[in-house]
Amino acid sequence: MANVVELRHVDKVYRGAPDVQVLFDITLAFAERSFNSIVGESGSGKSTLMNIIGTLDVPTSGDVEIAGQSVASLSRDRLAELRNRTIGFVFQFHYLLPEFTALENVLMPYSIGPQGAKREVLQWADELFDFMGVSRVKNNPAGKMSGGQQQRVAIIRSLINKPRVILADEPTGNLDSVNSAATYERFRDINQRYGTTFIIVTHDRRIAEQTDRIVEIRDGRLLMDIRK
Ligand SMILES: Nc1ncnc2c1ncn2[C@@H]1O[C@H](COP(=O)(O)OP(=O)(O)O)[C@@H](O)[C@H]1O
Ligand SMILES: [Mg+2]
Structure with missing residues (x-):
């Protein structure tokens, strides 16, 4: 299967006094439709790696290819376009806008709210709200929803553009562990239903063990790469 993400010999050095090298010669690819986790101790470089995969940050040396495109050669606008089209992000803190409704938050990429979004987008949003079990709170302000509901809305938001990754x-x-387990079940469902590739950073071994591949980072180096 084709790779949707490819890193070749990626190093990352944060400049300062002194410089700190955080990633060392990472060569790593993720296939279309695959379901992966990245584990490693705090400070091992996982978020740095994710930011580079997500094209939010650039490597100090080495190559990054997303959906077959080498990102170094792209202009800012082309890169933003590739990112918006290809990658969805889910963070620990979901960054929903509390004053806006769940649906408005999800449609934020279309920036003009429900009136501005096309009918197909609204239908897709409805399907996702249904699928994630939060249809009932679609029109509630995000700030008034439970943590678990907000995270589901953040996941819907990450899917609204139908990203490949x-x-x-x-x-x-x-x-909490119940909401956490439910979130991973949804990820797996989405992966199977829509073929979306997942790369999930977790410190929870039990969760990592439910994915098809575990990549372990230690001190900025690829330590293990286990496929089931
Ligand atoms: N912007 C930055 N400038 C300097 N050092 C950073 C920066 N971001 C992260 N680091 C350092 O890089 C290392 C890896 O951080 P990070 O990628 O966040 O690890 P993880 O997500 O595995 O906890 C840490 O030592 C961290 O302090
Ligand atoms: Mg981190």
Whole structure:
């Protein structure tokens, strides 16, 4: 199967006094439709790696290819376009806008709210709200919803553009174990139903063990890469 993400010999150095090298010679690819986790101790470089995969940050050296495109050669606008089209992000803190409704938050990429979004987008949003079990709170202000509901809305938001890859950086770090388990079941369902590739950073071994591949980072280096 084709790779949707490819890193070749990626190094990352944060400049300062002194410079700190955080990633060392990472060569790593993720296939279309795959369901992966990244584990490693705090400070090992997981978020740095995710930011580079997500094209939110650039490597100091090495290559990044997303959906077959080498990102270094792209202009800012083309890169933003590739990112918006290809990648969805789910973070530990979901960054919903509390004053806006769940639906408005989800449609934010279309920036003009329900009136501005096309009918197909609204239908897709409805399907996702249904699928994630939060249809009833669609029109509630995000700030008035429970943590678990807000995280589901953030997941819907990450899916609204039908990205090929979801990058989730400790997405359930803020949730209790019941909501956490439910979130992973949804991720798996989405992966199977829509073929979306998942790359999930987690510190929870039990969750990582439910994915098809576990990549372990230690001190900025690829330590293990286990496929089931
Ligand atoms: N913007 C930055 N400038 C300097 N050092 C950073 C920066 N971001 C992260 N680091 C350092 O890089 C290392 C890896 O951080 P990070 O990628 O956040 O690890 P993880 O997500 O695995 O906890 C840490 O030592 C952290 O302090
Ligand atoms: Mg991190």
